[in-house]
Amino acid sequence: MIKKCLFPAAGYGTRFLPATKAMPKEMLPIVNKPLIQYGVEEALEAGLEQIAIVTGRGKRALEDHFDISYELEEQIRDTDKEKYLVGIRRLIDQCTFSYTRQVEMKGLGHAILSGRPLIGDEPFAVVLADDLCLNLEGDGVLTQMVKLYKQFRCSIVAIEEVPASETSRYGVIAGEMIREDIYRVHTMVEKPKPEDAPSNLAIIGRYILTPDIFDLIKETPPGKGGEIQITDALMRQAQEGCVLAYKFKGRRFDCGSAEGFIDATNFCYEHLYKTGQAY
Numbered sequence: 001m002i003k004k005c006l007f008p009a010a011g012y013g014t015r016f017l018p019a020t021k022a023m024p025k026e027m028l029p030i031v032n033k034p035l036i037q038y039g040v041e042e043a044l045e046a047g048l049e050q051i052a053i054v055t056g057r058g059k060r061a062l063e064d065h066f067d068i069s070y071e072l073e074e075q076i077r078d079t080d081k082e083k084y085l086v087g088i089r090r091l092i093d094q095c096t097f098s099y100t101r102q103v104e105m106k107g108l109g110h111a112i113l114s115g116r117p118l119i120g121d122e123p124f125a126v127v128l129a130d131d132l133c134l135n136l137e138g139d140g141v142l143t144q145m146v147k148l149y150k151q152f153r154c155s156i157v158a159i160e161e162v163p164a165s166e167t168s169r170y171g172v173i174a175g176e177m178i179r180e181d182i183y184r185v186h187t188m189v190e191k192p193k194p195e196d197a198p199s200n201l202a203i204i205g206r207y208i209l210t211p212d213i214f215d216l217i218k219e220t221p222p223g224k225g226g227e228i229q230i231t232d233a234l235m236r237q238a239q240e241g242c243v244l245a246y247k248f249k250g251r252r253f254d255c256g257s258a259e260g261f262i263d264a265t266n267f268c269y270e271h272l273y274k275t276g277q278a279y
């Protein structure tokens with residue numbers, strides 16, 4: 001079964017400059033917890049204990065976060081502040097973390113291909129940590145997708161309906177509805193203008209990928225914006241085999257944008273922090 005989760009985290013995060021000049025975007029906190037920690041918690045809940053992170057220059061804080069800080073921990077030992085570290089210690093104890101660097105930032109598809117040595121020849125999940133996904137009513141989004149994978153055994157992308165005016169920010173799919181919340185993908189377009197979009201079903205930052213995707217990415221030429229797009233490789237996978245799109249249950253916040261970041265902060269403060277569930 002799926003054990004590995006890949007976090008492409010090498011992007012420049014230009015929309016959040018200057019905060020991201022010397023700090024990885026994935027370390028931006030939503031209230032008291034960095035984005036990437038929410039993502040790893042979601043992966044662990046889905047049973048994915050092997051965490052693989054694609055980093056880049058200036059991203060060393062990510063590695064330090066998932067490691068012990070002896071001096072700090074000694075300082076707060078036996079004080080009531082120890083509770084703040086319970087959550088991160090659990091991740092460090094229960095997960096393994098491996099890292100590789102993307103040397104040139106040539107796009108999400110290229111970042112995923114850079115993670116190949118950490119993944120090998122098995123199906124895996126991908127989390128874009130700046131899309132924060134929360135489902136307070138039940139299974140996390142990755143748990144929902146892993147369950148679906150057990151049934152269908154093919155690549156799955158998480159989708160959400162977006163206003164037509166926003167399609168140019170996403171990969172957009174069209175396909176045949178095979179269940180109220182599942183489509184078999186026929187078409188995928190990266191960042192289409194509203195008039196060119198095949199639907200308003202946008203791909204968000206959660207994927208389950210079968211390992212044949214790596215060879216498809218390798219053969220994928222640079223697409224939109226001169227970047228190697230995962231959408232283009234997935235489109236070929238959909239044509240040659242099967243890719244499903246899944247309308248997940250829960251909420252997604254685009255924390256790569258200021259508006260989504262603020263919405264996520266307010267939501268987490270209200271529903272997690274104030275209720276004592278945020279460590």
Ligand code: UTP
Binds near residue numbers: 011104108130
């Ligand atoms: P984004 O386009 O949202 O991230 O990529 P970005 O490039 O960091 O942000 P902006 O647009 O400049 O503000 C989606 C995900 O893919 C990763 C990013 O880290 C992010 O998690 N990514 C993107 C890479 O790892 N490498 C790349 O070359 C591009």
